[in-house]
Amino acid sequence: xxxxxxxxxxxxxxxxxxxxxxxxxxxxxxxxxxxxxxxxxxxxxxxxxxxxxxxxxxxxxxxxxxxxxxxxxxxxxxxxxxxxxxxxxxxxxxxxxxxxxxxxxxxxxxxxxxxxxxxxxxxxxxxxxxxxxxxxxxxxxxxxxxxxxxxxxxxxxxxxxxxxxxxxxxxxxxxxxxxxxxxxxxxxxxxxxxxxxxxxxxxxxxxxxxxxxxxxxxxxxxxxxxxxxxxxxxxxxxxxxxxxxxxxxxxxxxxxxxxxxxxxxxxxxxxxx
Numbered sequence: 001x002x003x004x005x006x007x008x009x010x011x012x013x014x015x016x017x018x019x020x021x022x023x024x025x026x027x028x029x030x031x032x033x034x035x036x037x038x039x040x041x042x043x044x045x046x047x048x049x050x051x052x053x054x055x056x057x058x059x060x061x062x063x064x065x066x067x068x069x070x071x072x073x074x075x076x077x078x079x080x081x082x083x084x085x086x087x088x089x090x091x092x093x094x095x096x097x098x099x100x101x102x103x104x105x106x107x108x109x110x111x112x113x114x115x116x117x118x119x120x121x122x123x124x125x126x127x128x129x130x131x132x133x134x135x136x137x138x139x140x141x142x143x144x145x146x147x148x149x150x151x152x153x154x155x156x157x158x159x160x161x162x163x164x165x166x167x168x169x170x171x172x173x174x175x176x177x178x179x180x181x182x183x184x185x186x187x188x189x190x191x192x193x194x195x196x197x198x199x200x201x202x203x204x205x206x207x208x209x210x211x212x213x214x215x216x217x218x219x220x221x222x223x224x225x226x227x228x229x230x231x232x233x234x235x236x237x238x239x240x241x242x243x244x245x246x247x248x249x250x251x252x253x254x255x256x257x258x259x260x261x262x263x264x265x266x267x268x269x270x271x272x273x
Contacts, residue, residue, distance in 0.1 A: 005041065009071070030042055144268075146199065174260060197230060
């Protein structure tokens with residue numbers, strides 16, 4: 001682990017702005033050195049010590065601890081163990097997913113336009129995805145399990161939210177087929193018509209700003225789902241345009257829980273008849 005971190009990294013971990021970091025440094029509350037170029041560098045252990053001294057009774061403090069976990073050099077198995085512990089504390093995987101979604105939202109809200117901040121957000125998302133995959137490898141779908149086609153719209157090829165949706169579906173022993181943000185709507189429709197999936201999940205990322213194209217894609221995919229008698233789930237990106245009457249609109253992982261468990265129950269009932 002790097003002993004010295006930049007001002008921006010310290011801001012990210014402590015959840016404060018540059019003015020506060022400068023004030024703490026001037027007050028010797030946060031010791032630092034200067035690089036040859038005049039930039040401040042802070043000892044990581046001093047930042048961690050200050051983080052522990054801040055009130056730890058609210059959700060924001062817990063989120064800051066996860067920010068630290070996902071940006072240090074913790075191995076994937078440690079992160080996986082922490083996710084399992086989080087599930088134990090919160091009661092189920094869906095509550096854990098909602099919390100982890102908030103952690104990643106914190107990353108994206110704090111990042112600036114420079115390459116360093118962007119890189120930390122991507123590193124955190126990648127480590128979270130690997131940790132979720134390590135856990136979900138123990139989830140085995142039955143031969144009669146329903147199949148879900150999961151498609152991501154907008155932004156990056158990898159979405160932490162689609163990884164969390166994938167994880168929750170697999171926890172219900174649902175087989176998941178993944179399509180990334182680069183997959184055209186026409187190709188998704190071909191998959192809907194050519195495979196025996198039970199549900200299509202459209203997961204729009206926070207980086208999806210083109211609402212018009214999102215609605216157009218929904219309408220095309222919705223029509224194909226209705227023709228093939230396939231359920232449709234949309235959501236997971238905060239405020240979104242009105243998608244229409246067909247399908248389930250999920251604004252949280254609690255909503256997703258209701259949909260997936262109903263889907264699983266329907267599939268089990270059908271296989272027993």
